[in-house]
Amino acid sequence: MKSTKTTEAKRLLKVDALVNDLVERHSEDKTELRLQFLEAAASRIGGFSLKKFQKCFQITPIIDNRDLLEGAQDIVQALDDTGIHTALCLSALARESLDSATQRRNGAYHTDFRLALHLARSVEEHIEPGIKVVDPACGAGILLTAVSIIACGSDRILANEWLKNSVYASDLSPLALRGTLLSLSSLTDDIESLKAMRSKWLIQDSLLADDYVWSELAPSGFNIVVANPPWEKVKLTRHEYIKSKGETRNYGTSYDSQSLTGYESEKSKKANHATALVDRYPTLAHGEPDLYVAFTELLLKLTAPNGNGAILVPAGLIRSKNTMNLRSELINSSKKLTFTVMENKARHFAIDTRFKFTLVNYTKATLGSKAIKSVNISHATSSEDEVCSEIPVTIPVKTLKSLRPDLTLPEVRSDLEWRLFKKMQAKQPQTYDTDSPWLPSFCREVDMTHSRPWFLKNPKKNALPLIEGRMVQPFRLGCKSYVSGEGRSAKWENLPPGFSEISPQFFMPSDAISEKARERTLRTRIGFCDITGQSNERSMMATLIPAGVVCGNKVPTLEFVNDPSEDRLLLWIAIVNSLPFDWLLRRVITTTVNYFVLLSVRLPAIDIDSLPAQRLIKIARKLIELDSKRVLSVSHYWKISELRAEVDVIVANAYGCTENDLKIILRDFPLLDRQQKALPDERKSTVTSDLLISTWQRRTRKTNKHLTSRLSEAKAIGAIPYLSSEFSASTLALGKTKNEQ
Numbered sequence: 001m002k003s004t005k006t007t008e009a010k011r012l013l014k015v016d017a018l019v020n021d022l023v024e025r026h027s028e029d030k031t032e033l034r035l036q037f038l039e040a041a042a043s044r045i046g047g048f049s050l051k052k053f054q055k056c057f058q059i060t061p062i063i064d065n066r067d068l069l070e071g072a073q074d075i076v077q078a079l080d081d082t083g084i085h086t087a088l089c090l091s092a093l094a095r096e097s098l099d100s101a102t103q104r105r106n107g108a109y110h111t112d113f114r115l116a117l118h119l120a121r122s123v124e125e126h127i128e129p130g131i132k133v134v135d136p137a138c139g140a141g142i143l144l145t146a147v148s149i150i151a152c153g154s155d156r157i158l159a160n161e162w163l164k165n166s167v168y169a170s171d172l173s174p175l176a177l178r179g180t181l182l183s184l185s186s187l188t189d190d191i192e193s194l195k196a197m198r199s200k201w202l203i204q205d206s207l208l209a210d211d212y213v214w215s216e217l218a219p220s221g222f223n224i225v226v227a228n229p230p231w232e233k234v235k236l237t238r239h240e241y242i243k244s245k246g247e248t249r250n251y252g253t254s255y256d257s258q259s260l261t262g263y264e265s266e267k268s269k270k271a272n273h274a275t276a277l278v279d280r281y282p283t284l285a286h287g288e289p290d291l292y293v294a295f296t297e298l299l300l301k302l303t304a305p306n307g308n309g310a311i312l313v314p315a316g317l318i319r320s321k322n323t324m325n326l327r328s329e330l331i332n333s334s335k336k337l338t339f340t341v342m343e344n345k346a347r348h349f350a351i352d353t354r355f356k357f358t359l360v361n362y363t364k365a366t367l368g369s370k371a372i373k374s375v376n377i378s379h380a381t382s383s384e385d386e387v388c389s390e391i392p393v394t395i396p397v398k399t400l401k402s403l404r405p406d407l408t409l410p411e412v413r414s415d416l417e418w419r420l421f422k423k424m425q426a427k428q429p430q431t432y433d434t435d436s437p438w439l440p441s442f443c444r445e446v447d448m449t450h451s452r453p454w455f456l457k458n459p460k461k462n463a464l465p466l467i468e469g470r471m472v473q474p475f476r477l478g479c480k481s482y483v484s485g486e487g488r489s490a491k492w493e494n495l496p497p498g499f500s501e502i503s504p505q506f507f508m509p510s511d512a513i514s515e516k517a518r519e520r521t522l523r524t525r526i527g528f529c530d531i532t533g534q535s536n537e538r539s540m541m542a543t544l545i546p547a548g549v550v551c552g553n554k555v556p557t558l559e560f561v562n563d564p565s566e567d568r569l570l571l572w573i574a575i576v577n578s579l580p581f582d583w584l585l586r587r588v589i590t591t592t593v594n595y596f597v598l599l600s601v602r603l604p605a606i607d608i609d610s611l612p613a614q615r616l617i618k619i620a621r622k623l624i625e626l627d628s629k630r631v632l633s634v635s636h637y638w639k640i641s642e643l644r645a646e647v648d649v650i651v652a653n654a655y656g657c658t659e660n661d662l663k664i665i666l667r668d669f670p671l672l673d674r675q676q677k678a679l680p681d682e683r684k685s686t687v688t689s690d691l692l693i694s695t696w697q698r699r700t701r702k703t704n705k706h707l708t709s710r711l712s713e714a715k716a717i718g719a720i721p722y723l724s725s726e727f728s729a730s731t732l733a734l735g736k737t738k739n740e741q
Helices: 007-011 013-024 030-046 050-056 065-082 086-093 100-106 113-122 142-152 156-166 174-185 191-198 211-217 238-244 263-280 291-302 321-333 397-403 415-426 515-520 566-576 579-586 595-600 611-626 634-654 659-666 687-699 705-716
Strands: 133-135 167-171 222-227 303-314 334-343 356-364 374-382 387-389 393-396 440-443 463-467 480-484 491-494 507-509 525-528 542-545 557-560
Touching: 007 013, 007 113, 013 030, 013 065, 013 086, 030 050, 030 065, 030 086, 030 174, 050 065, 050 191, 065 086, 086 113, 086 142, 086 174, 113 142, 113 303, 113 356, 113 387, 133 142, 142 156, 142 167, 142 174, 142 222, 156 167, 156 191, 167 174, 174 191, 222 291, 291 303, 291 321, 291 356, 321 334, 321 356, 374 397, 393 397, 393 415, 397 415, 415 579, 415 659, 440 515, 440 595, 525 566, 542 566, 557 566, 566 579, 566 611, 566 634, 579 634, 579 659, 611 634, 634 659, 634 687, 659 687, 687 705
Parallel strands: 133 167, 133 222, 222 303, 334 374
Antiparallel strands: 303 356, 334 356, 374 387, 374 393, 440 557, 463 507, 480 491, 525 542, 525 557
């Protein structure tokens, strides 16, 4: 994923530069001096004596306090200009500086001021004098600072009591706790309150701390727990290890053995840490241990009965197979539970803007209380200044268990979407049972990392073309042709529909392929691209894989154990490449179409011998055939489009959809037609939507002259439905056949 500068970092750019400039004027310890300037700024804002603060917390000034306070005066002015609460600014500025490799290794993605305030407001109704609030992985304390701002406002007397009695913190890093202290200190002028607060803070690995450590602080548990715990698996990859040593490399490029010196030793340490965590946290028992999973289990344990939690975690919590036990634990331990899904489009974190994460709010059940009857799912969007949540959708737990036995939550934004999801899935049988004709056999034929030493750049005898994910689109194989380069810097040419060809980056010797995979390469099977996203143009992309090629791990292949016929393959391809299936899939995926997620989406109850199934098989076969006809004409592309619209209509009907349901589905694909010409006076082309609705209406024997006219006009200006966004009529340089002239 590409990193990006956060919105918060941009807002703090000038004040950060000012602090850096003040620090660079001196030759002393830069990290320590930075903290001292920020502490001086906090003293000016809070109104306490910097000298007394330093004495209380055993800080030895490394330059004269007058110079610190003089520099702090400029810092305070610059903080005012940011438009962000000064205490939150101080927390952000006090964070430890980590390089990208260390940040990723530690899973340290800092909470920005908007998320911190949103999280704090989510527990506002539960804040009252005397309660205990804890963040066991506090970093520089922005969450505790935000909760304190919401709790106290500008009331200094209230702030003194709140800080003295209510704020608890823990972190591995003493410097992180120092940042927490200075940001909270700006809310008060009472050093004694700060001293009392700091005496209850712990420097520790919270995940491995003994239970008595927590029970001494809060014998009955904490009333509010808040956290943005580390988001990282407890494992070490070669790629991350090399980057952590300061070397620059692109993911996917070859490994130098010299760069891997010491790797096995560090990997072993990680494995031992993972074992210790799994022994302590049962929810980690499945899959690779993930720190946020362990922290969520810890937070539940730390929460008092009737207490409340607010936790920022990756969206994998409501998606992943490995987090099923944690979802179950949250549901069984809560009497109120809400998941708010957010996307990084507003640049909260310095990671890919498509990354999704979740705010989990819960109220812990009391011993012997009744099981929770429903959970809520909401979505939130962010402006430059704040996060705003949408109205939540209530999902009964009983219904969720019947539709999603693994308790993964469908990402529905409204009651209307929830009803549609429920309708499309409730009446469909579980189609992947042992005796089902749909019983799948999956295979990742070649691991692109471990098999790399055997890759060949040029074809040789008994070497097979290697299919990569970028070469697969709906009903297409070979949609991209390799040009040059390696890894993420490799260059590929987009091939227009009708001109697909297998032109790979690598070839793989057949004797280097596993026996199971080699045996599969003798047959036609399904392949699908497993790298995807909910906001992509399309999420599901599958096609037939012919004999004589082998697929990389980003193109898992699929056969059906009880019915190996090509018709069964084609029927499945037609269903999963449809917009209705894609819409269902987008409710439950993040960035990967893994087996677990794919098999959790129920296929429509459609018998292979039925007329609709036979028509889908015929169309799928025709679409694959048309992709190699090497015809570049308007009529050829419209023929493809009309067949794909027919597939969508047949599958939608099999799922029990209505025309209005189709319109709801289409709203989830805003990137369709983005390269197509719009009709006059319209902002965006809707040629695919128009064709699909028109096809639906023809099936129901409706006549819609308006849609017919729109489609004729769209065709006249060169718009083409269902054409992927790499192409438009102009980039294809379409010619007209004799019949079109």
